[in-house]
Amino acid sequence: MRFASHRDIARALERALRRADVPVAFSAGFSPHPKVSYTGAAPTGVASEAEYLELTLAQEREPARVGTDIDAAMPDGIDIIEVVEARVPGLAERLQASVWRVELDGVGTDEAERAVGAYLAAETVEVERMTKKGHRRFDTRPAVVGIDVCRDPGRAPREQDTTYAILRMVVRHTTPAVRPDDVLTGLRHVADLAPQSPVTVTRLAQGPLNEATGAIADPLAVDRNDSGPADDAEERGDSAPQPSAPMTGPR
Numbered sequence: 001m002r003f004a005s006h007r008d009i010a011r012a013l014e015r016a017l018r019r020a021d022v023p024v025a026f027s028a029g030f031s032p033h034p035k036v037s038y039t040g041a042a043p044t045g046v047a048s049e050a051e052y053l054e055l056t057l058a059q060e061r062e063p064a065r066v067g068t069d070i071d072a073a074m075p076d077g078i079d080i081i082e083v084v085e086a087r088v089p090g091l092a093e094r095l096q097a098s099v100w101r102v103e104l105d106g107v108g109t110d111e112a113e114r115a116v117g118a119y120l121a122a123e124t125v126e127v128e129r130m131t132k133k134g135h136r137r138f139d140t141r142p143a144v145v146g147i148d149v150c151r152d153p154g155r156a157p158r159e160q161d162t163t164y165a166i167l168r169m170v171v172r173h174t175t176p177a178v179r180p181d182d183v184l185t186g187l188r189h190v191a192d193l194a195p196q197s198p199v200t201v202t203r204l205a206q207g208p209l210n211e212a213t214g215a216i217a218d219p220l221a222v223d224r225n226d227s228g229p230a231d232d233a234e235e236r237g238d239s240a241p242q243p244s245a246p247m248t249g250p251r
Contacts, residue, residue, distance in 0.1 A: 001077035016073035048203035097209040106196030112165035115191035125186035143178035145170040
Protein backbone atom coordinates (compact mmCIF):
# COMPACT_ATOMS: atom_id res chain seq x y z
CA MET A 1 0.00 0.00 0.00
CA ARG A 2 2.98 2.35 0.31
CA PHE A 3 3.09 2.51 -3.48
CA ALA A 4 -0.59 3.32 -3.98
CA SER A 5 -0.90 6.91 -5.14
CA HIS A 6 -3.38 9.41 -3.75
CA ARG A 7 -5.43 8.95 -6.93
CA ASP A 8 -5.49 5.18 -6.35
CA ILE A 9 -6.77 5.71 -2.82
CA ALA A 10 -9.44 8.15 -4.01
CA ARG A 11 -10.70 5.68 -6.63
CA ALA A 12 -10.80 2.88 -4.06
CA LEU A 13 -12.82 5.06 -1.70
CA GLU A 14 -15.35 6.03 -4.37
CA ARG A 15 -15.87 2.37 -5.26
CA ALA A 16 -16.28 1.53 -1.56
CA LEU A 17 -18.88 4.27 -1.15
CA ARG A 18 -20.94 2.74 -3.94
CA ARG A 19 -20.55 -0.83 -2.62
CA ALA A 20 -21.49 0.25 0.91
CA ASP A 21 -24.50 2.24 -0.36
CA VAL A 22 -23.39 5.31 1.57
CA PRO A 23 -25.67 8.26 0.64
CA VAL A 24 -22.83 10.55 -0.39
CA ALA A 25 -23.80 13.97 -1.76
CA PHE A 26 -22.78 14.98 -5.27
CA SER A 27 -21.81 18.34 -6.67
CA ALA A 28 -24.11 20.13 -9.10
CA GLY A 29 -23.28 20.97 -12.69
CA PHE A 30 -22.56 19.17 -15.93
CA SER A 31 -20.21 16.60 -14.40
CA PRO A 32 -21.32 15.77 -10.80
CA HIS A 33 -18.75 14.20 -8.52
CA PRO A 34 -18.87 12.91 -4.92
CA LYS A 35 -18.37 15.60 -2.27
CA VAL A 36 -15.20 14.19 -0.79
CA SER A 37 -12.44 16.56 0.30
CA TYR A 38 -8.89 15.31 0.92
CA THR A 39 -6.22 17.28 2.72
CA GLY A 40 -2.52 16.70 3.31
CA ALA A 41 -2.28 13.36 1.50
CA ALA A 42 0.93 11.38 2.08
CA PRO A 43 3.36 11.14 -0.87
CA THR A 44 3.48 7.97 -2.97
CA GLY A 45 5.89 5.47 -1.43
CA VAL A 46 5.02 6.51 2.12
CA ALA A 47 2.79 4.58 4.51
CA SER A 48 0.46 6.42 6.84
CA GLU A 49 -1.54 5.80 9.99
CA ALA A 50 -3.11 9.28 9.97
CA GLU A 51 -4.89 10.34 6.79
CA TYR A 52 -8.01 12.50 6.94
CA LEU A 53 -10.86 13.39 4.60
CA GLU A 54 -14.22 15.16 4.78
CA LEU A 55 -17.31 13.47 3.34
CA THR A 56 -20.67 15.17 2.76
CA LEU A 57 -23.76 12.97 2.97
CA ALA A 58 -27.15 13.57 1.36
CA GLN A 59 -28.92 11.86 4.26
CA GLU A 60 -28.25 11.76 7.99
CA ARG A 61 -26.52 8.58 9.11
CA GLU A 62 -24.74 7.46 12.28
CA PRO A 63 -20.96 8.09 11.92
CA ALA A 64 -20.12 4.67 13.40
CA ARG A 65 -22.30 2.95 10.81
CA VAL A 66 -20.70 4.96 8.00
CA GLY A 67 -17.24 3.93 9.17
CA THR A 68 -18.14 0.26 9.50
CA ASP A 69 -19.83 0.12 6.09
CA ILE A 70 -17.00 1.85 4.23
CA ASP A 71 -14.29 -0.14 6.01
CA ALA A 72 -15.95 -3.44 5.02
CA ALA A 73 -15.95 -2.35 1.36
CA MET A 74 -12.37 -1.07 1.23
CA PRO A 75 -9.50 -3.22 -0.12
CA ASP A 76 -7.05 -4.88 2.26
CA GLY A 77 -4.47 -2.46 3.56
CA ILE A 78 -6.78 0.57 3.71
CA ASP A 79 -8.63 0.82 7.01
CA ILE A 80 -11.21 3.34 8.20
CA ILE A 81 -10.14 4.02 11.78
CA GLU A 82 -12.79 6.48 12.89
CA VAL A 83 -15.67 8.57 11.54
CA VAL A 84 -17.01 11.58 13.46
CA GLU A 85 -19.67 14.16 12.68
CA ALA A 86 -18.13 17.50 11.70
CA ARG A 87 -19.17 19.99 14.36
CA VAL A 88 -16.52 22.66 13.77
CA PRO A 89 -15.40 23.78 10.27
CA GLY A 90 -11.78 24.05 9.18
CA LEU A 91 -10.31 20.54 9.30
CA ALA A 92 -7.62 21.49 6.79
CA GLU A 93 -6.49 24.39 8.99
CA ARG A 94 -6.14 22.03 11.96
CA LEU A 95 -3.67 19.78 10.13
CA GLN A 96 -0.69 21.99 10.85
CA ALA A 97 2.11 19.44 11.17
CA SER A 98 2.94 15.73 10.85
CA VAL A 99 4.94 13.18 12.82
CA TRP A 100 7.04 10.91 10.57
CA ARG A 101 8.90 7.70 11.38
CA VAL A 102 11.91 7.16 9.07
CA GLU A 103 13.86 3.88 9.10
CA LEU A 104 17.43 4.09 7.75
CA ASP A 105 19.12 0.81 6.85
CA GLY A 106 22.90 0.79 7.10
CA VAL A 107 23.03 3.88 9.33
CA GLY A 108 24.11 3.57 12.97
CA THR A 109 22.43 5.55 15.74
CA ASP A 110 25.63 7.46 16.55
CA GLU A 111 26.01 8.51 12.92
CA ALA A 112 22.34 9.48 12.78
CA GLU A 113 22.62 11.58 15.96
CA ARG A 114 25.65 13.46 14.61
CA ALA A 115 23.78 14.22 11.38
CA VAL A 116 20.63 15.31 13.19
CA GLY A 117 22.66 17.57 15.49
CA ALA A 118 24.31 19.24 12.50
CA TYR A 119 20.96 19.71 10.78
CA LEU A 120 19.21 21.21 13.81
CA ALA A 121 22.17 23.51 14.47
CA ALA A 122 22.06 24.93 10.94
CA GLU A 123 20.17 28.18 10.33
CA THR A 124 19.25 27.20 6.76
CA VAL A 125 19.28 23.87 4.91
CA GLU A 126 18.37 24.39 1.28
CA VAL A 127 17.41 21.58 -1.09
CA GLU A 128 16.22 21.42 -4.69
CA ARG A 129 13.17 19.53 -5.92
CA MET A 130 10.90 19.44 -8.94
CA THR A 131 7.47 20.84 -7.96
CA LYS A 132 4.28 21.57 -9.89
CA LYS A 133 5.71 25.02 -10.58
CA GLY A 134 8.99 23.63 -11.90
CA HIS A 135 12.44 23.16 -10.36
CA ARG A 136 12.57 24.97 -7.02
CA ARG A 137 15.15 25.58 -4.35
CA PHE A 138 13.81 26.09 -0.83
CA ASP A 139 14.89 26.07 2.81
CA THR A 140 13.71 22.99 4.75
CA ARG A 141 14.96 24.08 8.17
CA PRO A 142 12.05 26.35 9.28
CA ALA A 143 9.54 23.53 8.72
CA VAL A 144 11.32 21.03 10.97
CA VAL A 145 10.13 21.34 14.57
CA GLY A 146 12.39 18.54 15.82
CA ILE A 147 14.05 15.21 15.04
CA ASP A 148 14.63 12.42 17.56
CA VAL A 149 16.86 9.37 17.05
CA CYS A 150 15.61 6.10 18.52
CA ARG A 151 18.37 4.50 20.60
CA ASP A 152 16.47 1.22 21.13
CA PRO A 153 14.38 0.39 18.02
CA GLY A 154 13.13 -2.90 19.50
CA ARG A 155 14.71 -5.21 16.95
CA ALA A 156 13.68 -8.80 16.42
CA PRO A 157 16.31 -11.44 17.34
CA ARG A 158 17.26 -12.00 13.70
CA GLU A 159 17.86 -8.25 13.31
CA GLN A 160 20.22 -7.78 16.24
CA ASP A 161 23.30 -7.54 14.02
CA THR A 162 21.62 -5.29 11.46
CA THR A 163 22.80 -1.68 11.41
CA TYR A 164 19.96 0.80 11.13
CA ALA A 165 18.58 3.89 12.78
CA ILE A 166 15.07 5.23 13.25
CA LEU A 167 14.29 8.93 13.11
CA ARG A 168 11.10 10.55 14.37
CA MET A 169 10.47 13.92 12.75
CA VAL A 170 7.90 16.59 13.48
CA VAL A 171 7.47 18.70 10.34
CA ARG A 172 5.20 21.70 9.80
CA HIS A 173 2.90 21.80 6.78
CA THR A 174 4.30 24.62 4.67
CA THR A 175 4.20 25.89 1.09
CA PRO A 176 6.03 24.41 -0.71
CA ALA A 177 5.50 21.25 1.35
CA VAL A 178 8.62 19.93 3.10
CA ARG A 179 8.52 16.14 2.85
CA PRO A 180 10.59 13.58 4.78
CA ASP A 181 12.74 12.95 1.70
CA ASP A 182 13.53 16.69 1.59
CA VAL A 183 14.75 16.50 5.19
CA LEU A 184 16.85 13.45 4.31
CA THR A 185 18.35 15.38 1.40
CA GLY A 186 19.16 18.16 3.85
CA LEU A 187 20.82 15.65 6.20
CA ARG A 188 22.96 14.49 3.32
CA HIS A 189 23.94 18.07 2.47
CA VAL A 190 24.92 19.11 6.00
CA ALA A 191 26.33 15.81 7.34
CA ASP A 192 26.83 13.46 4.38
CA LEU A 193 24.22 11.06 5.79
CA ALA A 194 23.51 8.55 3.01
CA PRO A 195 21.48 5.37 3.74
CA GLN A 196 22.63 2.30 1.83
CA SER A 197 19.10 1.41 0.65
CA PRO A 198 15.76 3.15 0.20
CA VAL A 199 14.30 4.42 3.46
CA THR A 200 10.97 3.31 4.94
CA VAL A 201 8.75 6.24 5.89
CA THR A 202 5.48 6.15 7.86
CA ARG A 203 3.30 9.06 8.91
CA LEU A 204 2.27 8.45 12.53
CA ALA A 205 0.09 11.50 13.17
CA GLN A 206 -0.95 14.90 11.90
CA GLY A 207 -2.91 17.65 13.55
CA PRO A 208 -2.69 20.97 15.42
CA LEU A 209 0.83 21.94 16.45
CA ASN A 210 1.66 23.32 19.88
CA GLU A 211 4.50 25.69 19.04
CA ALA A 212 5.64 25.87 22.68
CA THR A 213 6.05 22.12 23.20
CA GLY A 214 6.17 20.69 19.66
CA ALA A 215 3.23 18.42 20.47
CA ILE A 216 0.76 17.25 17.83
CA ALA A 217 -2.84 17.19 19.06
CA ASP A 218 -5.86 15.21 17.83
CA PRO A 219 -7.51 17.17 14.96
CA LEU A 220 -10.89 15.48 15.53
CA ALA A 221 -11.10 16.25 19.25
CA VAL A 222 -13.21 19.38 18.75
CA ASP A 223 -15.69 17.38 16.65
CA ARG A 224 -15.78 14.46 19.06
CA ASN A 225 -16.23 16.55 22.21
CA ASP A 226 -19.39 18.52 23.01
CA SER A 227 -17.71 20.56 25.74
CA GLY A 228 -16.71 23.32 23.33
CA PRO A 229 -13.48 24.56 21.75
CA ALA A 230 -12.03 26.09 24.92
CA ASP A 231 -12.41 23.02 27.11
CA ASP A 232 -11.39 20.76 24.28
CA ALA A 233 -8.21 22.70 23.59
CA GLU A 234 -7.14 22.12 27.18
CA GLU A 235 -7.86 18.40 26.85
CA ARG A 236 -5.81 18.13 23.65
CA GLY A 237 -2.88 19.82 25.35
CA ASP A 238 -2.94 17.37 28.26
CA SER A 239 -3.23 14.23 26.14
CA ALA A 240 -1.08 15.15 23.15
CA PRO A 241 2.22 13.34 22.55
CA GLN A 242 5.45 15.18 23.22
CA PRO A 243 7.54 14.75 20.04
CA SER A 244 10.56 16.49 21.51
CA ALA A 245 11.00 13.83 24.21
CA PRO A 246 13.75 11.22 23.59
CA MET A 247 12.46 8.09 21.90
CA THR A 248 12.65 4.77 23.69
CA GLY A 249 11.37 2.57 20.89
CA PRO A 250 9.21 2.49 17.77
CA ARG A 251 5.94 4.38 17.92
